[in-house]
Amino acid sequence: MRVTFTVNGRSETADDVWEGESLLYVLRERVGLPGSKNACEQGECGSCTVYLDGLPVCACLVAAGQAEGRTVRTVEGLADGDRLDPVQEAFAECGAVQCGFCTPGLVVQAHDLIERVPRPSDAEIREALAGNLCRCTGYEKILDAVRVAAARRAGADPVPYGGTPTPEERR
Amino acid sequence: MNGPAPLPGTGTPAGTGTGTGTGTGTGTATAARARTAPARAPREITAPGSGGVGDSPPRPDGTLKVRGEFAYSSDLWMDGMLWGATLRSPHPRARIVAVDVSEALAHPGVAAVLTHEDVPGSKHFGIDHFQDQPVLAFGEVRHQGEPVALVAADHPETARRALERIRVDYEVLEPLTDARRAAFDPSCPPVQPRGNLVRHQPVRVGDVDEARTRAEVTVSGEYRVGIQDQAFLGPESGLAVPAEDGGVDLYVATQWVHNDIKQIAPCLGLPEERIRMTLSGVGGAFGGREDLSMQIHASMLALRTGRPVKMVYNRQESFFGHVHRHPAEMRYEYGATRDGRLLYADVEILLDGGAYTSSTMAVVGNAASLGVGPYVIPNIRIDAYGVYTNNPPCGAMRGFGAVQACFAYESMMDRLADACGLDPLTVRQVNALSEGGVLATGQVVAAPLPMAEMLERVRELPMPAPLDAADPLGLPGGVSQTTRGEGVRRGVGYGVGLKNICFSEGFDDFSTARVRLEVIGGRATVLVHTAAAEVGQGLVTVQAQIARTELGVDRVVIQPADNRVGDAGSSSASRQSYMSGGAVMTACRAVRDRVLALAAARLGTAPGGLCLAGGEVVPAGGGAGVAVEDVLGDTVIEETREYHHAPTERMNPLTGQGASHTQLAICVHRAVVDVDVELGLVKVVELAAVQDVGRILNRVSLEGQIHGGSAQGLGLALMEEIQVRDGLVLNPSFTDYLIPTILDMPPMRLDILENPDPRAPYGLRGAGEPPTLSSTPAIVAAVRDATGLALNRVPLRPEHVAGLT
Numbered sequence A: 001m002r003v004t005f006t007v008n009g010r011s012e013t014a015d016d017v018w019e020g021e022s023l024l025y026v027l028r029e030r031v032g033l034p035g036s037k038n039a040c041e042q043g044e045c046g047s048c049t050v051y052l053d054g055l056p057v058c059a060c061l062v063a064a065g066q067a068e069g070r071t072v073r074t075v076e077g078l079a080d081g082d083r084l085d086p087v088q089e090a091f092a093e094c095g096a097v098q099c100g101f102c103t104p105g106l107v108v109q110a111h112d113l114i115e116r117v118p119r120p121s122d123a124e125i126r127e128a129l130a131g132n133l134c135r136c137t138g139y140e141k142i143l144d145a146v147r148v149a150a151a152r153r154a155g156a157d158p159v160p161y162g163g164t165p166t167p168e169e170r171r
Numbered sequence B: 001m002n003g004p005a006p007l008p009g010t011g012t013p014a015g016t017g018t019g020t021g022t023g024t025g026t027g028t029a030t031a032a033r034a035r036t037a038p039a040r041a042p043r044e045i046t047a048p049g050s051g052g053v054g055d056s057p058p059r060p061d062g063t064l065k066v067r068g069e070f071a072y073s074s075d076l077w078m079d080g081m082l083w084g085a086t087l088r089s090p091h092p093r094a095r096i097v098a099v100d101v102s103e104a105l106a107h108p109g110v111a112a113v114l115t116h117e118d119v120p121g122s123k124h125f126g127i128d129h130f131q132d133q134p135v136l137a138f139g140e141v142r143h144q145g146e147p148v149a150l151v152a153a154d155h156p157e158t159a160r161r162a163l164e165r166i167r168v169d170y171e172v173l174e175p176l177t178d179a180r181r182a183a184f185d186p187s188c189p190p191v192q193p194r195g196n197l198v199r200h201q202p203v204r205v206g207d208v209d210e211a212r213t214r215a216e217v218t219v220s221g222e223y224r225v226g227i228q229d230q231a232f233l234g235p236e237s238g239l240a241v242p243a244e245d246g247g248v249d250l251y252v253a254t255q256w257v258h259n260d261i262k263q264i265a266p267c268l269g270l271p272e273e274r275i276r277m278t279l280s281g282v283g284g285a286f287g288g289r290e291d292l293s294m295q296i297h298a299s300m301l302a303l304r305t306g307r308p309v310k311m312v313y314n315r316q317e318s319f320f321g322h323v324h325r326h327p328a329e330m331r332y333e334y335g336a337t338r339d340g341r342l343l344y345a346d347v348e349i350l351l352d353g354g355a356y357t358s359s360t361m362a363v364v365g366n367a368a369s370l371g372v373g374p375y376v377i378p379n380i381r382i383d384a385y386g387v388y389t390n391n392p393p394c395g396a397m398r399g400f401g402a403v404q405a406c407f408a409y410e411s412m413m414d415r416l417a418d419a420c421g422l423d424p425l426t427v428r429q430v431n432a433l434s435e436g437g438v439l440a441t442g443q444v445v446a447a448p449l450p451m452a453e454m455l456e457r458v459r460e461l462p463m464p465a466p467l468d469a470a471d472p473l474g475l476p477g478g479v480s481q482t483t484r485g486e487g488v489r490r491g492v493g494y495g496v497g498l499k500n501i502c503f504s505e506g507f508d509d510f511s512t513a514r515v516r517l518e519v520i521g522g523r524a525t526v527l528v529h530t531a532a533a534e535v536g537q538g539l540v541t542v543q544a545q546i547a548r549t550e551l552g553v554d555r556v557v558i559q560p561a562d563n564r565v566g567d568a569g570s571s572s573a574s575r576q577s578y579m580s581g582g583a584v585m586t587a588c589r590a591v592r593d594r595v596l597a598l599a600a601a602r603l604g605t606a607p608g609g610l611c612l613a614g615g616e617v618v619p620a621g622g623g624a625g626v627a628v629e630d631v632l633g634d635t636v637i638e639e640t641r642e643y644h645h646a647p648t649e650r651m652n653p654l655t656g657q658g659a660s661h662t663q664l665a666i667c668v669h670r671a672v673v674d675v676d677v678e679l680g681l682v683k684v685v686e687l688a689a690v691q692d693v694g695r696i697l698n699r700v701s702l703e704g705q706i707h708g709g710s711a712q713g714l715g716l717a718l719m720e721e722i723q724v725r726d727g728l729v730l731n732p733s734f735t736d737y738l739i740p741t742i743l744d745m746p747p748m749r750l751d752i753l754e755n756p757d758p759r760a761p762y763g764l765r766g767a768g769e770p771p772t773l774s775s776t777p778a779i780v781a782a783v784r785d786a787t788g789l790a791l792n793r794v795p796l797r798p799e800h801v802a803g804l805t
Helices: A023-030 A086-094 A103-116 A122-128 A140-153 B029-033 B062-067 B102-106 B156-164 B179-184 B208-214 B257-268 B295-305 B315-321 B360-369 B402-420 B424-430 B451-460 B539-551 B576-603 B628-632 B699-718 B770-787
Strands: A003-007 A010-014 A049-052 A055-058 A071-073 B082-088 B094-100 B110-114 B147-153 B167-172 B197-205 B217-225 B237-242 B248-252 B275-279 B309-312 B328-336 B342-352 B379-387 B488-501 B511-520 B523-529 B556-558 B610-613 B616-619 B637-643 B663-676 B681-692 B748-753
Touching (some): A023 A049, A086 A140, A122 A140, A140 B699, B094 B147, B110 B156, B147 B156, B147 B295, B179 B379, B208 B328, B217 B402, B237 B295, B248 B295, B257 B275, B328 B402, B342 B402, B360 B379, B402 B488, B402 B699, B424 B451, B424 B488, B451 B681, B488 B770, B511 B576, B523 B539, B523 B576, B539 B576, B616 B628, B681 B699, B681 B770
Parallel strands (some): A003 A071, B082 B309, B342 B379
Antiparallel strands (some): A049 A071, B082 B147, B094 B167, B110 B147, B217 B328, B237 B248, B237 B309, B511 B523, B610 B616, B663 B681
């Protein structure tokens, strides 16, 4: 079948798509956007999180045909040219990236959180990111990155990152 | 049942469009190299920032990773490539009577179907000591998931369907799944021709039987550790490209480039120099990429079809595609004086390695030499065994051998504390090993080991706030709202772990670095080239920092890791900062000496009176400097150096004595938990860690290692286990094999000490593994504190914590 959809502001058409293919497969293997990662293919790890019509979804759980006529935004569509989105910038700066395989999904999910909740509490960050597995970081630096990104996006003083605050410093 | 129709689009290369298939992260260089290199091949990266050793500059690959443009091994793409797939045994043990590939071969879109008969060279490989693992099974399959046949096709789904058309006639045999029987029952059938015992390593110190008569207090316990999986997020994957010289170009995610090639070449019947391997982006490793996975298979398919072949495992296959952490059964007995001084240890450790040798020899060595941890015990009897069974194959995982023993010996220290009426920190301090003390192996601790001080620092850490029953997210059970605070009890526990850093037992795991200094675009630029695998740990960041510190030049370019430079050893045993860091440091110093000699000749002074700093050659006593660019002009300075650690000794095969370890590292954890004792649910409230790292090279990266290592230890304590019944894996998915989420991980409190090891580069101490050891027993001790239960097995299950079994 043929699937036509908008991805990162550009119209894409994929031909000869097998009905069993996922949106993730089409993004990665047919339209040259491998940023979204395939780590479990059953919606458990969140590594393939993309926006579909503005809502974060696991691209592995969306059949390619379901994307017909719809709008997709992937991790490759977050930066403005060379200028990183504040979430991307904070992830790179705060040590939230190690192997980085979970990073594209987490960046999209955290981006969505800050869009909805500009200054999330730690509990809100944890709840929002609970569907994204990371095996390297133990999540502490990811929390730091989301806090820093939210503060900067809200125009608070951009504090240079110097390591994880102690629980007392955080309170 | 009728087979499904051929897929639309078969017969043409999958992945439409050479125009879009190159992705966005490959840059203009790709077009020029398109005929020989795949799209999304790794490329050199300029390290951002200007930080040297001790600073925390950003990762060189960080921007690519947050943009989704970093080239992982599963992202590779090449015009005309095929997809490879692997048929695996459904049985833990069976005789292969016949294999018929004809129907699969006839399937539209299929380019090749291969069995063991198609292996060009040696039919076996192995990472260590014994090459006993078949490239493709023949005669007998020895574990579920063992590779039997390969397919290359033009679409991954076509390849999968072709696998279903391979007919394998198995005669199913009874699997050997009881590790104890494998070790001690000579009548049970051998899994390997050499028997069922991989290694028995005794450790003998003093006279345990005599000490037993003097002991005022004795404690004993039997402990079990389940099978843990590395569960790296990036599944096994890579691309093999047939080369014009009959060799193969491999782009893979591995932990040790040169050891891969050493194993691959004989199986392909090729000299090593015809295999060119480039490290592609690695989505985590943790030991699980030390053994080969798809490397030989993809190469065989590429050489047979003459086309590039990509292989990507899915998550289920990944659970069968790599070795796991050895499960362990351990029996401990300690005797002590009434005031808690240890007199003897009598220990048996049994490790199930599964069907093939993999790293079991070294795992047994670690378990034996570190079997009683960082405690001074005058009389010791340890017997550590590794065995072959038909259970899932086990090998390297973060902290191997030491993790299993640590759970047991730390549980024993708590038991001893109870028996003597001491608090758990004091009993550890009373028996703590320190610099100048001896390990169970007789090895003298030759560097600072301030364990007693670290325990004191843990004692002084503030406690987290008490339970707030109004916040459901903070309660055991979380948003399931299984309690409003009733039945919830708080517990506190401690753990200490001792890990060997770098390879042990006489192995010379050297590393090699090539460092080149030249003026590029008017700026002095350092190019650092090693074969060391960046697996997420931040080695590339540290390499750039070292180059800046040694050469005083900000601009550093990290070249892709490949085998055009010498061996760097494995990214394991917490060794790469030490070994490849040491190699980069040494090569940089050789380059520096030549720069200074060049400058001295031009300035007419002695090189001894000059140094390199801030991008200039300056007189050591002060004064005006000369820019490095002006000193170099068109001159290119390149030096390659190997770095070797001090030699180590083998353990005596009868007594276990010998200075077998390169370096020792220690981490102390305190865990605070809230336990719903009625439902058996655990919420870890806080983890605190005190670790001595010798010298902090990069604080942000280091903290990430301690956080991540602690998280994997939490997983082993509370949730992670590959469950096996009769040799069959019950839970090969992320739905059923649980790893900690951000809701499972508590806030962490770190206290990092710097007592330098004078023999190591910059005084550093390897840091990645120790936290994985100590967090597990600390959490279990905290749950014991809350429940009063013995809890001798990890991971804890709700029925254990609720006291139902």
